[in-house]
Amino acid sequence: MTLTLTDHPDMFSRAGKAKAKQKVTAKQRQDQSRGRIMLTIGAFMLLYGVITGRLIMLGTSDPAAAAARGSAASAIATARPDIVDRNGEILATDIKTASLYAEPNKIVDPDEATELITSVLPDLDAGQLRKKLSTQAGFVWIKREITPKQRAQIFDLGIPGVGFLTENKRFYPGGPAAAHIVGLVNVDNQGIAGIERAIDERGLGDLHEAGFAVKGSEQEPVRLSVDLRVQHVLRDELVGAMQRYQAAAAMGVLINAKTGEVMALASLPDFDPNDPVDANKPDRLNRITAGTYELGSVFKSFTFAMALDSGRVKMSDSFDARAPIRVGRHVIHDSHAQARFLTVPEIFQYSSNIGTAKMALAIGGDRQQDYLKKFGLSVRLKTDLPEVATPQVPKRWSEATTMTVAFGHSIAITPMQAAMGDVALVNGGNFLNPTFFPRTQDEALAESTPMVSKKTSDEMRWLFRFNSVNGSGRHADVPGYVVGGKTGTAEKIVNGRYVNGHYLNSFLASFPMDDPQYVLLVSVDDPKPEAPGKPALAAWNAAFVAGNVIRRSAAFLGVQPRTANESHPDAMLVSY
Template sequence: MTTISASPQFFQPPQRRRRSAIGGVLRGLIWTRAASAAAARSRVTVVMLGFMLLFCVFVGRLVYFGALPEHGSAAWRSAQDSIAAARPDILDRNGDILATDIRSVSLFAEPRKVLDADEATELLASVLPELGDSATRAKLASNAGFVWLKRELSPAKQQQIHDLGIPGIGFLQENKRFYPGGNVAAHVLGGVNVDNQGIAGLEKTIDGQGLADLHALGFAQNEGLAPVKLALDLKIQHAVRDELIQGIQRYHAQAAVGIVLNVRTGEVVAMSSVPDFDSNDPTEGLEKDKINRATAGVFELGSVFKMFTIAAALDTGATTLSSVYDASVPLRIGRFTIHDFHGKHRPLTVPEVFIYSSNIGTGRMTLAMGGWRQFEYFKRFGFTHKLQTDLPEVGAPIVPRQWKDITAVTASFGHGISVSPMQAAAAAVALVNGGIYIPPTFFPRTAEEAAKIGTRVVSARTSAEMRYLFRLNVEKGSGRKANVPGYDVGGKTGTAEKVIHGRYSKDQNLNSFLAAVPMDNPQYVILTVLDDPRPETPGAGRSSGANVVPLAGNILRRILPMLGIQPKPDTPAESLLAAN
């Protein structure tokens, strides 16, 4: 007999099975509705939280804009633009800060919210007397949405004005440029205006390299601007400037210039023109005697030019180091007569023409070479066109329109042609570095980068011959007072009569000395200039050998160790101590 087994449910009565099925359906419906209700409550909660967040943001923005001036006005937008004009830090080659931004507070007004212009003017004048004028009253009585009243307030003045509680008067934080060194690199750095925009020097250059465009587009905000590094060395810059100031005092000069160039890269390691100004107050730079004489001023540099003439004559083959020129009598050209300042009154070799700085010998050399060839070399040296460099303050050279024989002869010893000291220093670099002209730069540059943009102006042989003449002049000629023990210094002096009211003055000179070091492997060119030096003591001379040469020697003693140039191993210790 077959047995069938099944679950008890299989044998439930039909009525009971129907009730069980209906209960299951009801339980399912109840669970589904409960889940739906919970999901709906969650969605409502999320929506409510979202609305609450938007409401808070909306109210916050209303409060924020309610506390601000009428930001829809063009004046207010302009103010915001100036506030956002942050500038990058400027660093020297070692990372020392030359210029940076700090935060300052400025005073503004919303004239439409000023209740009583007369009362507001009177209250402001109690703290800032300069705001008690009719111009301030007119601003406060106008219908403008926003006006500046005073830029860069001190915290104490800000608090005093705040305590007055004048309706429609407020404060804004903005950027202010600060130069920790003050005057040290003024003509290099330049300065900015009250809106933190570059108006002179490398500050203006940096704006022209894209910073101004970033400001206009709103990308240059308060942070994130990469610092700008210069080739300048702050320690050397300070030493050069300090010695120039002492030189002005010692020799009662009107002004002085000092330039240090790397002959392999063209980098400006130091450049100072004294008198200078405090970059924190660039309006001082507008004073006439504080012009940047290093690049913006052009001068007749006198006998310094003889090195360029002699280099051209050697390079063309028109002369050699063994050539001899008659300097026993003056050189006559038409109605003009050329004399020597300290004549030897005898024939001179080329080295003697150089170390005795003979106008007659250099003039005869020029005539033998040909004036047109001399002019071509002057073009190569950069004397016939404006210097190409990073500073916006660059003077154009003054070159004779016609290059006649007398013009060529006088130009051979630096009369009748005016260039900036930086132009002369840059050209001298080519005379000692193997013959390559390298445009000077205030930004870092490698020797490899310089090689790509350098142009050959004289041969390597001519450069070697000029180095010999440079060293000979410091050993035996007019540059002896710059012969720093332990270092092979070379150079050429220049004593030029200044042009006063169109005539050459007999008692005012512009003296210069261009040095290079070390002459066996030149690394740096140093140009020093004194404007109208006087005898240090009664009876002392006024030529360059008596003032600018010893001044250059003092500069060299201070900076050569900083430049990493080691003295010769066989130099006696007592000589080094005496030199420093």
């Protein structure tokens, strides 16, 4: 049977619908593709618009404003690690503080803004501030590191174009207690003195310059060898000494004789690193490492050590001290003249310049210079602090120089050099460089160099103790702690001449002398007699101060006092 279209009319309808559906689907796909293309074009146009706008903004912005913002960002990034003492007590930390800035191109009335700001910050120069605010700059600092109260007061004024940035500020909880050790930072939180500067020189500064903004809380604390308790004791005794003896200055350092760790260091006058307005005054330098002095009879310790170590002098020898020695226009004489032959221990006990000079002649000038270099007294000392002075050593070495250097004249060294030399004299003969960071005895010995023999060290310990029992160190001999030491009363030089009656008085001590754990050096600059009729010599001031420091700090240092029932601590004196 033949079929026709008229026989099945619905067949045409179905075919037409299929074709129409195909047309609709194709159109939808075309519309969707066109939408995606337009969306992509729009996204690119938006991206390029943002980039173009940013470039225009940067191109039209004030270069000074951009630089200032960069400086501000750098300051904010410069977080520093805490500095703590050996027991974890905080010596320096970061706190958040507000800094005040302005956008002069948004300031409506510079005169009014100046008047309002200076009403809260009267220390600002109104004329200079008005000039700053009258420009079209995009950013200027008004004042860095303002107080929370000042920030609140300025905020309440509601000055258009004035704002605040939060920055890191260094805070020192102890104030001036350890100022010359810890040092200080500048307004951008960069270390400029002391351990703060040393930290930057060890790599922190490079990290900040490279743009690594490590938060202070994410950095490990820097632990020092210093004991804050002992530091307070030392500084307190030096403050008292300046008042008691009307001195121009005072200084002291206490060192672990086994490791070379600095336990405490103070130099007065000092400064408060929280408000360092006086920090750059000449009299505020760290005298222990950055000042050089003729230390007088303290220096005799090294002459005795080199004489004994060289083998040219023995403890049983005697020297003629009956008459002064004439050297050109000068005369070497003794302050406590005995006018007789003196044994080596007696020369030390009476601090005889004549006997010491003759011992130096027995050594010879060349060997004396070799020993001075070996003792670290004629070269710049290596230490963690950036502030270190170079010793002043005679350029020509005559026979007269040999004799005067022997008792601490004609050569100026830092007090730290004297203290570290004494460390080697009592610890068995091992010279150590001082450190302000924790160090074990094994680590110290690995870095040490031999200075004198153990026999010489034993003999020097005997002499130090002998002097504290029978000589000028009696006022520093704290019962129970077996203190030994040497005094030094050095005439000061004014306008190139020694001035009688003006002294730098020192006491170099060690304790306990049968097994020295610590070395202490105390100096009092230009002291006056404590009372009419009393001398102003080292035995009457510096030795007293040293004794007080030992008495108050020994327990913190773990040194136990000897009791009467224990073996006699001066049994070592019987051997000579």
